[in-house]
Structures are given as C-alpha cells and as structure tokens.
Amino acid sequence: MTETADVLDGGCTCREVRFRLLSKPLFVHCCHCRWCQRETGSAFVLNAMIETEYVDLLSGDVEVVDTPSNSGKGQRISRCPRCRIAVWSNYGGAGDLIRFVRVGTLDNPDALPPDVHIFTMSKQPWVILPPETPAFHEYYDAKTLWPADSLARREAYLAKLKRS
Numbered sequence: 001m002t003e004t005a006d007v008l009d010g011g012c013t014c015r016e017v018r019f020r021l022l023s024k025p026l027f028v029h030c031c032h033c034r035w036c037q038r039e040t041g042s043a044f045v046l047n048a049m050i051e052t053e054y055v056d057l058l059s060g061d062v063e064v065v066d067t068p069s070n071s072g073k074g075q076r077i078s079r080c081p082r083c084r085i086a087v088w089s090n091y092g093g094a095g096d097l098i099r100f101v102r103v104g105t106l107d108n109p110d111a112l113p114p115d116v117h118i119f120t121m122s123k124q125p126w127v128i129l130p131p132e133t134p135a136f137h138e139y140y141d142a143k144t145l146w147p148a149d150s151l152a153r154r155e156a157y158l159a160k161l162k163r164s
C-alpha cells in the first residue's frame with residue numbers, strides 16, 4: 001500500500017478536533033455490547049485499534065473523560081471540548097498505548113469495515129451480520145485472528161507496556 005492510501009483523516013462535528021491516522025489500524029472491532037450501545041446511543045460501536053503514536057492530532061485538543069467500563073478497569077473517552085463528540089477511547093489494560101478510534105468520526109468511514117464482531121450475545125436482533133466476518137459471543141483471541149503484521153506490532157506495544 002502507498003502512504004497516501006494508508007492515511008485516513010477524521011474529526012469531530014464542529015471541526016475543532018481534526019486527526020490523522022498515520023498507519024492502517026491493527027484491527028477493527030464492531031462491538032455489540034450493551035455498554036457500547038449505551039455510549040453511542042446506537043446498535044454497536046465501530047472501533048479501529050491503533051497505536052497512539054500513529055494518531056496525529058492535526059488541530060484542536062481533546063478533553064479526556066473518565067468513564068466506567070464493562071471490564072471495571074475504566075475507559076478514558078477523548079472528546080472535543082466544544083461539541084463533545086467522542087473521537088477515541090483508551091481502555092484500562094493497554095493504557096495510553098492503544099487508541100480505539102471511532103470509525104464513524106473518519107471522513108471516509110467506509111474505509112474501515114469491521115474485522116470482527118464481538119459481544120454478539122447482546123447484538124440487537126435486527127442487525128444481520130455478514131457470514132464472512134468472524135463473530136464472537138463475547139471476546140476472541142487476537143493471536144488466532146489478527147494478521148501477522150498486526151501481531152508483530154502487538155508484540156512491540158506489549159513489550160513497551162511491560163517496560164512502563
């Protein structure tokens with residue numbers, strides 16, 4: 001892939017916050033859990049997992065809101081301080097190394113369809129999943145599903161996490 005094909009821009013609704021993904025994401029989650037349904041006010045959330053170093057803030061700044069999470073470890077949701085749109089989250093486990101970028105905030109959200117559906121146990125019944133995308137009742141094991149280059153990047157950030 002060329003560099004330009006990799007670059008995806010996004011931002012909030014009022015356009016104060018603008019960001020650029022400098023790499024393709026590690027993996028894209030479509031989460032159907034009740035927590036994500038409540039937080040989006042919708043049927044699921046679409047999150048692109050990517051290392052924080054590959055999320056370039058082009059303009060504005062984000063306000064980080066500590067929010068409870070299903071795991072109990074908490075979630076830090078980054079929002080535009082003006083229009084309050086959520087642009088990404090960090091979850092307890094990986095700290096600030098990994099961002100879960102909300103795919104719907106990209107200028108071209110069609111570029112990142114889900115690689116996996118998770119927590120389908122609470123999927124809203126009218127949502128029909130495509131048979132070719134892996135789907136799990138709850139969570140899954142990255143080692144069995146992620147492509148080799150994403151797993152290599154995962155090794156790198158896990159090593160970093162151990163050192164921190």
Ligand SMILES: [Zn+2]
Pocket residue numbers: 012013014015016017080081082083084085
């Ligand atoms: Zn805004």
Ligand SMILES: [Zn+2]
Pocket residue numbers: 031032033034035036037045119
């Ligand atoms: Zn969820």
